[in-house]
Amino acid sequence: MNWSTDKSHQVGISAIHFEGGNRVEDIESITNAKEKFKAVSIPLNKKLLGSNSYLRNDLSLHEFITIPAKKTLQEFSQMNEPVDMVIFASANLAHIHHEPSLVCQMLKTLNIEQAIPIAVTLQECTSLLAAIDIARMYIQCQSYKNILVISFDQISVEDDRVKSFGVISDAVSSCIVRHSTSALHQIMCYENGYDIKGANGKDDFNSRKQLSQRVTQNVLSKSGATINDITKVFTTNFYKPVTQFSADTLSLKKEQVYNGTAMNMAHCVCSDPLINFAHYLKNEEAHSGALYLLQSYAPGFMASMVIRAN
Incomplete structure (x- = not known):
């Protein structure tokens, strides 16, 4: 690291x-x-x-x-x-x-x-x-x-x-x-990406995959971590097949992805990753040094932030 x-x-x-x-x-x-x-x-x-x-x-x-x-x-x-x-x-x-x-x-x-x-x-x-x-x-x-x-x-x-x-x-x-x-959680690094075709509704699964992989690889590279070092990924509460596509694109394990508020709160737009993070912390203790990935995406947009528990 x-x-x-x-x-x-x-x-x-x-x-x-x-x-x-x-x-x-x-x-x-x-x-x-x-x-x-x-x-x-x-x-x-x-x-x-x-x-x-x-x-x-x-x-x-x-x-x-x-x-x-x-x-x-x-x-x-x-x-x-x-x-x-x-x-x-x-x-x-x-x-x-x-x-x-x-x-x-x-x-x-x-x-x-x-x-x-x-x-x-x-x-x-x-x-x-x-x-x-x-x-x-x-x-x-x-x-x-x-x-x-x-x-x-x-x-x-x-x-x-x-x-x-x-x-x-x-x-x-x-x-x-x-x-x-x-502060309880250190911001390690941040990365975002933009695809103008996606923002105009003209992207496809391949371009979405490329955007997601590029942003995630860049933010992990900045942090010095690998995807396997990430304890949990707090993601967007999208339609389930879209969420699964995103997880598969990044080779995330099922237990790494957390969107525990989706069932009762649906998609909370910008707040999803932070709400999921807070919801998780109510039930689980953040161990010092644990790495978390806050992830948010929308048509044409992707953002990721690596957080480290102090």
Whole structure:
């Protein structure tokens, strides 16, 4: 292994929390479900989907987003240090554009009005991992010390709930990114990739395979690890055959892949890998030195981040 021992450049994540929409809905209860699933060419079959239900939010967006963020900040408050930046990540920031005062209201509610807000989008489901990596870079160049990352996605129109890759849930996740000497999980490295044909819906299985393999090989090379060194891969809650295709492409063992929230939460867009990671940590102890891979993909996009337990 060739992990850096320079602690001044080590950055990690901690205080991970998440919240799904407050309404649990059966997938078969979706209005005109049969027609919608047929239109995107996937079966209305819970076993094949890998999901029984999805989560729909009917709270205000302000309340919804701040629920997990408050928990993250409460856990972080033990460090007795201020948050100096907030990065919002989403596959679609239209909600914020339509309500310009929303960010200011949330910062006030969270009592972090001094924090500078920025947003990361345009990378579909990979936007959260991109936001965490941007936070890492800000901290490594010593511009900021403690960054709150919040990912949120909510369907605007119920007709968009069913996609060719599965059923979408409304969800929010949050974490703190800071120097890893005081964070639970060190960010080893990050890699992403983009295929413009895929982003335009014109890719094929071969191009998806090449993108996935290239990104994964690059991130593992940066970390000095092999795929067999990875304890768990926390992945996207897509339609089960798509998830299996991704795992097979990377020669992952069945026990390495973890998407334990898929059955009850369906696809939480950007938040999937972080939610699956947090869900796993509630039931399993992270042993010091264990390596984890946070993985997110979307048509034309792929992102991977290697995390090491401190």
